[in-house]
Structures are given as structure tokens and as C-alpha cells.
Amino acid sequence: MSRGTSEAFFDVVEWAAEQPWSSGKVGLLGISYYAGSQWRVAARKPRGLSAIVPWEGMSDYYRDRCRHGGILSNSFIKFWWDRQVITNQYGRPGRAARNWGPDTVEGDLSEEELAKNRQDQNIDNAANHFRDDPYYASKEYDMADIEVPLLSVGNWGGILLHLRGNVEGFVNAGSEFKYLRMITGRHDLPFYYSEEVEVQRSFLDAFLKGDDRVGWSVKGKVPPVDLVLRKGDVGFNDAQAEKAYPRRTENEWPIARTKWTNFYLTPDKKLTRLEPLHTPPKKLSYRALGTLEDPSLIQFTTAPFEEETEITGNVVAHLNVSVSADATGPTPSDIDLFVTLRHISPEGKEVFYTGTAGDPVPLTKGWLRVSLRKTNPDHPKHRPYLPWREYLSTDRLPVIPGEVYGVDVEVWPTQVVVEKGGKLVFEVASGDTQGSGIFLHNSPEDRSEEKLRGQNHIVFGPKFSNYVTLPVIPPKYGA
Structure with missing residues (x-):
């Protein structure tokens, strides 16, 4: 994803467009690295580039791949x-x-x-460590500079690498013709399914050959957003079973009829739509520096849903947190937050979905290093459901033991249909938990005992409201 790679890619595109055997129109199609690199070269606008299909490909090197919420992946x-x-x-x-x-x-x-x-x-x-450090700064580009027709394909199960980039790439690209298609399944398989190959072929044929069998090049003909809906428990890593998931199109992202709904954390570990009133001061404590093998977490659970409820879109959590030292430990100077949204079936069993490597994953995850809590509300990409952080070296703020910090945690987009009787669980942890797979944040230098060891706290009280905002979607018609 380096600048040198983008420059070489630029030259290759222009070279291909100029060859005597070429029509002069070049399309890009690829998955993973071969998707992530497309965003950057498209922003450079090489002559001849006429369409791109970044299939499960991050668009933001720092936020999507390397430092989740500022924490090294x-x-x-x-x-x-x-x-x-x-x-x-x-x-x-x-x-x-x-x-x-x-x-x-x-x-x-x-x-x-x-x-x-x-x-x-x-x-x-x-x-x-920061976006203005030379390594990361050299990889910056402006997604708005992308103007070619775009088909961004994201995977709901890619909750630790590509998912965010495909959604944000679609939202922020400057293309007149841009589409977002969501899929499920392993990272390495759906790209090759016959039905998905036909989607790829029809899109590229439309913009490279002028053979538009579907209507991609006709404004308003193809809905910009095509979603797969995760309803029911079909298991994980079962491509045939996942074909039971229905699809639905939308005209925008986020969906215009979204009802952004706060689910409040309570001191008795409930997750409720009703904001608790007159909450007495209290804090729930958990050990810092949890690991996948020895997790440290607190879970908050909803009552069974009274009706089928769809949740589709971006998620954000507002938490009030503090830290204190262990009796014999160093004075901590930071807090790492790892949050997870989980789905419980009406039968009381957690529903797992197919992750990047075919592993079982929850609905979604989010992260934040509290010293990097500063947001930029004036930035055009800052939204109520998606706090914008610059992650610059000048943005780092102190974390003092005993002080309470209200923070907004970005949680990656998700989709689920919770059946009547189902539940949601919101989990706050101090390290990786189930579903992290090969994407661990366990660097002893980045997450040192000197910096993080201690007791982490979620603080409740009259001045401290804790909640997660979920994108509840009413039925498409008549809601």
C-alpha cells in the first residue's frame, strides 16, 4: 500500500491503455491486497482507468488494518x-x-x-504510532479523488480487516456511478462463486465494453446498495447454508429510514432501551491487559426482543471510563477499550457468523485507545454514528488515574435480523476476546504493563450515561 506501489500501479494502468491491443479502457478487479491497492491508484486518476471492483479491500491503511482505534493489530x-x-x-x-x-x-x-x-x-x-508519522503519512490519499465507476464489495464477517474500508470507500468516493454490495462467507471463496463472477463481469462489461446488460451505467437503474440479510442461525463456514440469507436493495448508506436507537448499559449489567433515571454512583471494574487466552470483560444483555428487529449500519458506543493502579503495580497512563456486539438466539445460544478465515465471529467489534479519544467534530467525515479521529501525534491526551473520561468508540458496521425472543450482548473488555482469530492486538511493546496495568472501570451515575447506539431499520414499506 506504499506510495511507490501506487506510482508503479499508475504507470502499469497507463501503459496497458496505450497498447495497440488495448481498447484504451482498463478495469481493475481483485480481492484483499489486490482490492486495497485499487483505491489508491484510482485516486491518482491514471489515463485509461475506467472502472474498479475492490472486493473485500481496506481503503484506510491506518484505521482498517494496522491500528484499530490506535491499538496495533x-x-x-x-x-x-x-x-x-x-x-x-x-x-x-x-x-x-x-x-x-x-x-x-x-x-x-x-x-x-x-x-x-x-x-x-x-x-x-x-x-x-500516529497518522502523521512518516510511515503512515506516506500512505494517505483522498477518497474523494476517485471518480471512476466503482463496485465496492464488503463482507459482514470481515470485522477485523476489510469491512470498514469497503463501506467507507463507497461512502467517500467521488464517483458518479458507485455501488456497495455486501456478502457473507470466507474471505477467500465468494469472489469465485459463479453468481458473484457474473456480477463482476456484468459491471466491467458495462463500463469497459459498453455492454450494459443490467443497467449499471444508467443513473438510478441499479440501486446503489445491495445487502445480504443475516436472519436466523445457519451456522458458520457453510457456504451452502448461507445461501438461505435473503438479499435486499437500498438507495443509500446509511439507510435513510434508520432509527438510531440508544441501548443503555446499567450497573446490573443490563442493556435497555429505557434510559435509567436516578442512577446512583457506581463503577464496574475489570482487570486491564486481558488476552484472548485470559479475557477480562463485562457483558451487558438485553431482555428478549418482543418483535423481530433488523439492525443494519454503523454502530457507536458512548462510555464513561477510568483507570486505577494495582496495589503493587505501576501507575497506568492509558486505557485500551475492546468492545464486541454479540447475538443470542431465542434458544439462548450465541449465533456465530463466518469470519475471514472461516472462523466463528460475533456481529462486530470496535476499539479505542483512550489517550487518542479526541475527535474532530468539524471534519466533513465526522457523523453522529461515526466519530472522526485524526490519530495525529498532536491529538494525544493524558489519562490520569481516577479521572473519568467520556469517550465515543467507533464500532464497525454490522447487519443482523434479531428474531422475536432473541437477545443482544454488548461486551466491554481490556483485550482481545472470542472472534479475534488471527487479528490479535497483543504486542508487549504497544500494550505494555508499564502503560496499561491496573483496574479499568465503567462509571455510572447521574452525570455518566453509558450507551451503544444501534441502527434499527423499520420495514421498507409502511414504517
């Missing part, structure tokens, strides 16, 4: 680096024998030579 960075870069680096001996590309024409390189020829993402991400 280190384990996936290492997983991807070791699997996709180290094993495939030009000059790596034995690639052909491993069916990992052809051997290097110029001959094999030593480990020392290979190391000199690469810039290690693990080191760069650990050494850079």
Missing part, C-alpha cells in the same frame, strides 16, 4: 508478512519447488541480501 501484520511476503520475495530460494512462483532468473539471494531488499512492515508499524 500486530498479529495479522506478522501473519500476512511471513506468509505473503517472506515466502514470495524475489530471490527466495526454492520457490518453484514449493509451488510458490518461479525461481528467480538472476539466481538465489542469501538471507542477508533478502533482508536488505525489503522494508519490514512489522518494524515499521511498531515504530510508527
Whole structure:
């Protein structure tokens, strides 16, 4: 996702458009890295680029991939680096024998030579913390500069990498013809399903060949938003079962008829639509520095829903938090918040959905490092349901033990139809919990005991209202 990659990609697009065998129109189609790189080159407006299909591809390197709420997402960075870069680096001996590309024409390189020829993402991400640090600043671009026809395809289960980027890329792109299509399933499979291939083909044919069988190039013909609705418990990592999910189109994102509804956290760990009145001062405490293996969390649960309820869109949580030191520990100077929204079936069983690697995941997750709580309400991308943070080095604020901080936590978009009798659980934790999979935030340097060890608190009282705002969707007609 570097500037150099975008510049080289730009040159390749213009080269392809100029070849005698080319129509002069170039389209981009790819998944994951080959989707994320499309946003950046499209913003550069290379001559000949006529349509892009970023399929499950992050659009914001810092917020989507590397630092969730300012917290380093280190384990996936290492997983991807070791699997996709180290094993495939030009000059790596034995690639052909491993069916990992052809051997290097110029001959094999030593480990020392290979190391000199690469810039290690693990080191760069650990050494850079803010968007104005050189590593991250070099990757910035303006999504509004994207003007070519766009089909952004996001996956509801991609709650730790690409989901946010596909939604925000669609919202912020400057394209006249732009579409958002949501899917479910593993990260590596739906792209190749025959029905999805036909969607890709019809979109590209419309803008590259002038063969518009669907109406993509006719304003208003194809609804801009095409959603899959997660209703019922069909299990996870079962592509055939997930075909039972219905689809529905909408004209915008977020959906115009959304009823933004506050669900209030209570000291007795309930989640209620009624705002508690006359709440006496109280705090719920949990240990800092929880891990996936040894989680530290508090869960708040709704009563059974009295009627079927659809939730589709962005989520935001408002929490009042504080920190205190352990009796023998250092004085903490920060708080890391990890929040999760979970779905419980009418039978009392948690409903899991298919995650990126086919693993079971909850509805969605969100994060915030409290020292980076500052928002920019004047920014055009700041919305009531999506707090905008710059994550600049100048934005860092102190966290003092005993002080209470009201913070807005961005939670990634989600979709679910809660059946009558079903419940929702909102979870607040101090580290990764179930559903994090290969996307752990467990760097001992980024999440050090010196900085975080202690007791974290959610604070309640007359001045401290805690709630999560959910996008409740009335029926499409007659609501």
C-alpha cells in the first residue's frame, strides 16, 4: 500500500491503455491486497482507468488494518508478512519447488541480501504510532479523488480487516456511478462463486465494453446498495447454508429510514432501551491487559426482543471510563477499550457468523485507545454514528488515574435480523476476546504493563450515561 506501489500501479494502468491491443479502457478487479491497492491508484486518476471492483479491500491503511482505534493489530501484520511476503520475495530460494512462483532468473539471494531488499512492515508499524508519522503519512490519499465507476464489495464477517474500508470507500468516493454490495462467507471463496463472477463481469462489461446488460451505467437503474440479510442461525463456514440469507436493495448508506436507537448499559449489567433515571454512583471494574487466552470483560444483555428487529449500519458506543493502579503495580497512563456486539438466539445460544478465515465471529467489534479519544467534530467525515479521529501525534491526551473520561468508540458496521425472543450482548473488555482469530492486538511493546496495568472501570451515575447506539431499520414499506 506504499506510495511507490501506487506510482508503479499508475504507470502499469497507463501503459496497458496505450497498447495497440488495448481498447484504451482498463478495469481493475481483485480481492484483499489486490482490492486495497485499487483505491489508491484510482485516486491518482491514471489515463485509461475506467472502472474498479475492490472486493473485500481496506481503503484506510491506518484505521482498517494496522491500528484499530490506535491499538496495533500486530498479529495479522506478522501473519500476512511471513506468509505473503517472506515466502514470495524475489530471490527466495526454492520457490518453484514449493509451488510458490518461479525461481528467480538472476539466481538465489542469501538471507542477508533478502533482508536488505525489503522494508519490514512489522518494524515499521511498531515504530510508527500516529497518522502523521512518516510511515503512515506516506500512505494517505483522498477518497474523494476517485471518480471512476466503482463496485465496492464488503463482507459482514470481515470485522477485523476489510469491512470498514469497503463501506467507507463507497461512502467517500467521488464517483458518479458507485455501488456497495455486501456478502457473507470466507474471505477467500465468494469472489469465485459463479453468481458473484457474473456480477463482476456484468459491471466491467458495462463500463469497459459498453455492454450494459443490467443497467449499471444508467443513473438510478441499479440501486446503489445491495445487502445480504443475516436472519436466523445457519451456522458458520457453510457456504451452502448461507445461501438461505435473503438479499435486499437500498438507495443509500446509511439507510435513510434508520432509527438510531440508544441501548443503555446499567450497573446490573443490563442493556435497555429505557434510559435509567436516578442512577446512583457506581463503577464496574475489570482487570486491564486481558488476552484472548485470559479475557477480562463485562457483558451487558438485553431482555428478549418482543418483535423481530433488523439492525443494519454503523454502530457507536458512548462510555464513561477510568483507570486505577494495582496495589503493587505501576501507575497506568492509558486505557485500551475492546468492545464486541454479540447475538443470542431465542434458544439462548450465541449465533456465530463466518469470519475471514472461516472462523466463528460475533456481529462486530470496535476499539479505542483512550489517550487518542479526541475527535474532530468539524471534519466533513465526522457523523453522529461515526466519530472522526485524526490519530495525529498532536491529538494525544493524558489519562490520569481516577479521572473519568467520556469517550465515543467507533464500532464497525454490522447487519443482523434479531428474531422475536432473541437477545443482544454488548461486551466491554481490556483485550482481545472470542472472534479475534488471527487479528490479535497483543504486542508487549504497544500494550505494555508499564502503560496499561491496573483496574479499568465503567462509571455510572447521574452525570455518566453509558450507551451503544444501534441502527434499527423499520420495514421498507409502511414504517
